[in-house]
Amino acid sequence: MALIDQHEATVLPPRRYRPRPPLFAYLASSPTLLMVVLVVGLPLVYSIWLVLHRANPITRKTTFAGLSNFRNIFKDPAFWEAFGRTLYFTGFALIGTTVIGMAIALVLNKAFFGRGFMRSVMLVPWAMAPVSVAVLWSFIYAGDVGTLNAALNDLGLGAWTQAWLGDGNRALNLVALTHVWNQAPLTALLLLAGLQSMPASLHKAAMLDGAGPVGRFFRITLPWLRPSLLFVCIIATINALMAFDIIWIMTRGGPGQATTVFAWLGYVYSFQFLRFGEGAAMLYVLTALSFACAIVFVLLLGPSRWRRRAQADTANAGAPNVAEAAVKARPVTLEPPKYKAPLLPRRARRLLAKALFRLAVLMIFLWSAVPVLMLLNMSLTPATDLIRTPASIIPSALTLDNFREVLFPDGGTTSTQSKRVPISLMNSFIVGTFTVLIAIALTPFAGYVFARWPRARSFQIGLWGILFTRMTPALTLVLPFFVIYRGLGIIDTRTGLVIAHLSILLPLIAWMMKSTFESVPQSLDRAAIVDGCSRFQMMIRVMIPVIRPGLVAAAIFGFLVSWNEFLFAMILTSTPDAQTIPVVLSGYLQQARFHEYGPMFAASVLSILPPVIIAFVFQRYLVQGALSGAVKG
Amino acid sequence: MSSINVENVRKDYGGVKALHSVSLDIKDGEFVSLLGPSGCGKSTLLYCVAGLEEISGGRVLFNGNDVADRGARERNIALVFQDYALYPHMSVRENIAFPLRRQKLDSALVTKQVNWAAELLGLTGLLDRSPSDLSGGQRQRVAVGRAIVRNPAALLMDEPLSNLDAGLRVHMRTEIKRLARELGLTVLFVTHDQEEAMVMSDRIAVLSNGHLQQFDDPMTVYRNPINRFVAEFIGSPKMNILPAPNGNAKIIIGARPHDMNLVKDGKANTDDFAVTGTLAMVEPAGHVYFLDVEVGGTLVKATTADIGWSAGRR
Helix, strand or coil: CHHHHHHHHHHCCCCCCCCCCCHHHHHHHHHHHHHHHHHHHHHHHHHHHHHCEEECCCCCCEEECCCHHHHHHHHCHHHHHHHHHHHHHHHHHHHHHHHHHHHHHHHHHCCCCCHHHHHHHHHHHHHCCHHHHHHHHHHHCCCCCCHHHHHHHHCCCHHHCCCCCCCHHHHHHHHHHHHHHHHHHHHHHHHHHHHHCCCHHHHHHHHHCCCCHHHHHHHHHHHHHHHHHHHHHHHHHHHHHCCCHHHHHHCCCCCCCCCCCHHHHHHHHHHHCCCHHHHHHHHHHHHHHHHHHHHHHHHHHCCCCCCCCCCCCHHHHCCCCCCCCCCCCCCCCCCCCCCCCCCCCHHHHHHHHHHHHHHHHHHHHHHHHHHHHHHHHHHCCCHHHHHCCCCCCCCCCCCCHHHHHHHCCCCCCCCHHHHHHHHHHHHHHHHHHHHHHHHHHHHHHHHHHHHHCCCCHHHHHHHHHHHHHHHCCHHHHHHHHHHHHHHHCCCCCHHHHHHHHHHHHHHHHHHHHHHHHHCCCHHHHHHHHHCCCCHHHHHHHHHHHHCHHHHHHHHHHHHHHHHHCCHHHHHHCCCCCCCCHHHHHHHHHHHCCCCCHHHHHHHHHHHHHHHHHHHHHCHHHHHHHHHHHCCCC | CCCEEEEEEEEEECCEEEEEEEEEEECCCCEEEEECCCCCCHHHHHHHHHCCCCCCEEEEEECCEECCCCCHHHCCEEEECCCCCCCCCCCHHHHHHHHHHHCCCCHHHHHHHHHHHHHHCCCHHHCCCCHHHCCHHHHHHHHHHHHHCCCCCEEEEECCCCCCCHHHHHHHHHHHHHHHHHHCCCEEEEECCHHHHHHHCCEEEEEECCEEEEEECHHHHHHCCCCHHHHHHCCCCCCEEEECCCCCCCCEEEECHHHCCCCHHHCCCCCCCCCCCEEEEEEECCCCEEEEEEECCEEEEEEECCCCCCCCCC
16 A cells, blocks of 8 residues: 555656635735736737737738738848848857856956956946947948047057948948957856856866866866856847947948848838838747747756756655675775876966966956946047047147037037037936836845745736846837827826836836845844735835845846937937937937037046946946846846 | 875965964865864965865965965865855756866766765765755755865865754764764864864864964873963853962963862862852853953852852852
């Protein structure tokens, strides 16, 4: 009998226990879930409706089209060309960010003087808005007066100057490289966190076991980083697939079609050809692609669930029983490994290693800081210097005129675009602050519930919904927002922008709150309740004070995301009343190509000021935010 | 196996001196414990011998050869870490085989050696498991297996037993001592547990604040401690330190609790040293009672096998 019972118990595992959450859990999470349904679900449903319909832009009639939008785009050769380019771009970005991010992480994981400073410097390219990144690099690569050409002139290599973005293939590569520059710090950050969780004894043990530096990297470090690498690959792939801002600023899909990837093609279909259905279809292909890539990575790098577990022999699990048997002699007496005297004495080897390490640190500094310093240099250069020929990177004088122009515009000489800068800075600040305040007020409650009852089915659905929104391109949501806003009359308002940004920040910050609460021991909840708190009081008096650092991190991180956001701000605003700084920056490129470089760079510097300050002063919070949310685009 | 000579080894971290000129001569096959409170430099000394830390001065010799020019990789040292440092992504088998594979040995030989080590440590049934599926004691044995599977010049152990529960710890120390003796291993064993050091070692090196205090066999260290630090550090409960009866401030008397016998009615032999005090507390410890006796404002520990008094009596 007992035998049969045991047998059955192994064949039928007990059902997974799903505790029923209390009413409090539903009450606490409902505001966030409701908001997410409103600001993400509704536009999403509308975009799904769009994909299934065909609209005639002239007669404004819509007819049900089924899946014909998908059939149409699949028949379009431009789609397949963009498909190839998207794959190339994504592959380039994935390999680039992983290799460079890994190198940065390995170097910055070692203790050396100035490491904290270097970590901040390393983060700057990622903390900057993609728009600012693209403005900077498009001028670096620009023909005639571009910084790269100017530098070549100064070095006497004038023969090498060219319009760097003029050639199709090169343009695609350079845009992808710019994306890598922007995104590699995120990879480095995530890998750095993985490296720091590695016990120091592991490498020491491997060293004593005779493994060299290269062997240790491949046999110890890489396997240890496997879970981090899985995550990094998924995030890097999604971010590369969705890359839009950089292309919008740098090449706008050109020259020709050379940099037309899916995200750009979807934008062109939707907002230039006004073929909303097909545009949405294109963007859903992007979503599908994100999922497919994520699944491939999970299969390649994920925990092997089917690994055969050796039969548990419980006889051995108890008290060790070695002492009973006599110790047997070694079957073979191993000779100790032959000691080969190294080529260089140990001291020389150590000096060489030190020198190489310093070189690596210097390289990271050059890679991360020099382009930003160039931007600062250009913003302090007299506007006329920037368009002189032959170009030179050395300014004839240093001036604050550019800043004066964008900060204190006067009636006569200042251009319309520069006059918009102060207002746009304020708009960015207001929108960021309000978005973050709303998100911070709502999400700790939902995050707490997600962390404490992860098994409850209703919350699992909520969590998956939040994850799904991460894989949906913002472009999919922006069109529904546009149409709904026009109906509600809140287009071109800061309120509208706050709501739109909430669609990004609510899922993000709710996720961050969930991971923060997961690190709070559950005994604290119990202590608070035993000590006489209601659930609500427990949240207010115990939980929120405990997670305050996490809350600050989420706020700082969320503000940065809102400050840097471009797509929603561009589509949903049209006048200076609501335009944010990235929109105004991009406006410079549209109106006057030549005369406004000075003020444009001054505005760029102002736009990267908050991110740079955050990277240096609040580095710890930024890193914590990135690690718990880890999903900024 | 080798002998290990540590000659005037110093170690500075910036301005902080972790080791002040420590010298030890460890014979081939000897079991030596490095004993001291945390922060005394015992682990630092171990890492210096292993080559994981650079020494700031002095020499380390294996079998009479200076190893200054060899990194940790080239010293053929095995180290068992406090947290075991098992490679989490490898099976027990691969963990144990790792050092042999680094030597590029023939795979049949590797299998043979791994099986031998596994059998020796009772790990044969666990070879295909992952370290995360093992109990603390099993992990510890895997770490020992990985250390002895090759023929290391010396086996270094950095508080290897401190993460085990009390019963297993007592069991493992016997086992390790046996293993070391039968395989003829030279062992350098770091611990802060004086009992562990006493039971296991041929000789104990007591360290404090980076200074070597005493290097002797366990009973010498116990019976003839060289200074007050050693006297107080070795033995549990701690030795009582009392002023000399003749009032000489330069002399203090150390008396181990179990040497303090209870004498009723104040009738002590006249040649014995005696103190009188109030019994403050009685702690039953099974085979004996510990007595806290208050003598002139200080507490004196004593033991007795039989007690007819309760606290509060003189």
